[in-house]
Amino acid sequence: MIELEDVVKRFPGSAHPAVDRLSLNVAQGEVCVLIGPSGCGKTTTMRLVNRLIEPDSGTVRIAGRDVMQTDPVELRRGIGYVIQQVGLFPHWTIAENVATVPRLLGWAADRTTQRVHELLTLVGIDPATAGQRYPRELSGGQKQRVGVARALAADPPVMLMDEPFGALDPITRKRMQDEFLRILRSLSKTIVFVTHDIDEAIKMGDRVAIMKDGALLQYASPERILAHPADAFVDEFVGADRALKRLALLECRSAMQPAGATLPAESIAAEASLRDALALMLQTNTDAVAVIAHGAPAGVLTLADVRGASRDDGAAASRAVGSSGT
Amino acid sequence: MLLEAWHFVLERPDRFIAALATHLALSAAALGLAAAIAIPLGIRIASRERAALAVIGAANIGRTLPSLAVLALAMPLLGTGFAPSLFALTLLALPPVLLNTYAGIRHVDEDVIDAARGMGMSARQILGKVQLPIAMPVIFAGLRTAAVQVISGAVLAAYIGGGGLGDFITAGIAMMAVPQLLVGAIPATALAIGTDQLFGYLQRRMTPAGLAERAA
């Protein structure tokens, strides 16, 4: 859906290119997270997609069309755009803000109103009470919800999000991440998501692109990156606790063994993560826990099983947290 | 025309110098008086909310009054001449100096004052060592505005017998004698622009180094 081919971008006054011969493909319906240290070029890369920045060389294509051959204004009206400070227009009501792109596209008034209603409800804001309010009356989290609604208004196939939850407190941030993943389940969008938080990247991304100094170091699923970091920098970047992070992606049911005659004293839910199981074992000073599914014991998980899963290559990825039941 | 104007001056240097001197005297005196009244007043009301409301309200109204209207009103009240002109010009100069002094002191960062108090400075020391130096650029901007306004107003003082360069202008217009008119208009303009530049320079000099803004 989105293709970057050998893209280069230099800014004046800088010795190194901001984006250095980058090639990246994002499949339709995929969430691609761009992450890296400050100055790695992730935001520049994102802004190349909706032509807020133009490449010095190389091609950027969306659905096969070169963005440089498309009228920029028209291009951007087909791409959802969410930024960290949200940028809601203070002199317009919430409803008017969300209606921005539909209005630009010339939608009929009642179609627009209905769509605004639908989207505000989707992001968890009551259109009846909040629709006529102004941005200054909203909290940070609410503002960002409106920002997301605004980006989805014209139902664009592609969305760009630049650290959208970065300005929120940790509790609100987690809630927004969960909400957004929930929303994504009912829509099919291709998303480029920029963050500097590795935990957010692992949580939100189907594939994660680790960047440094304008170059792509590794582009793979979160499980793969945690299991096999491409080089020393990526290894350090994902954190010394990457083994634990990886365990957080795996469910207990994926590593448990059949239950024996006697059950361990402690138990844990089958869909809980292996990391939570490990934590439980450490807390209770045991090395085995019973795994419970649908109210009945389904198996036993030992410390050895957890260790084995953590050494496991990629087979466990298909049984990652959140995918059971699909 | 310019040449004729120049000759006009050469023919009666005393008259020109007298007018110029009166103009400068009026302006300097009005500015000085206004500063002497408005700066202390501005400092005093900066910490007194209630008094400030009334005083600042009055100053805001005063700021909008047309200069000639104020000068003209001095005539039925005080007559004509130097003193009534001085009175009116001082009144005109008060608002900018007062408003700027008040704003300048009030806008000193609360945290800075808190730190000063916490370190044991007396109210007087805080005023003298912290508030005034930080507020100085703003106060000076007010003085600059007032100075230009006063020089401009002093030109109008000719109408109520105050003397000054305005005399040449009014006479020139009345008699449709352009050279005479220029003898008043050009020096007055030069004086105003020069004063503005001078105060601008002084303002930059008086800004504490730490507060100096980078060039835009």
Added chain:
Amino acid sequence: MKWLLNNWDQVLLALGQHVAIALTSLAIAFAISLPVGIVAARKPIVFRTAITATGILYTVPTLAFLALLIPVVGLGRTNAIICMVAFSLMIMIRNIAVAIRGVPQEIVDAARGMGMSAREILARIELPLAAPVVVAGLRIASVTVISVAVVAAYVNGGGLGTLIFAGISNDHAPKIWTGALCACALAVAADLALAGAERRLRRRTLA
């Protein structure tokens, strides 16, 4: 007071003339300042040049300016209007430029990213958000213009100044009172009205 009641038609005429030239000048000044201000907001060098040039104009004493225009345009309303426009330019251009530049970056970025054209951004986002500061400039310009118009009577510009000057030369105090007080009232009224407008606009556009 008695004089006023007997001659209110004269006063009304003077007031009418005063308001007429004031409004004309403000309209012309705004028409010039808006495009210049918009360009100055984008290009610092235009800003600096425009402010320096108009700043010098602003410093010239009113009567001197009017006098200097006499060899060029003679006496009359044109003279007055040129002076009033010249005095208004600096504050209007500066306020328009500063106001547009003051629109938060992220708002303009969001607008651009969503697909608004440059013209749409200017008309629907930047100018509406700049409105309070622009009105603040208009407020100062109005008061300035009313003040100049009083003096302009002396070069046959009409307005309330005619009453003042007649009063001075004939030593007729009621005329001085009426002319001066009406001029003051007009200035204060204009200031208050525009201050109210500024406040209302500010409330609407606060983030």
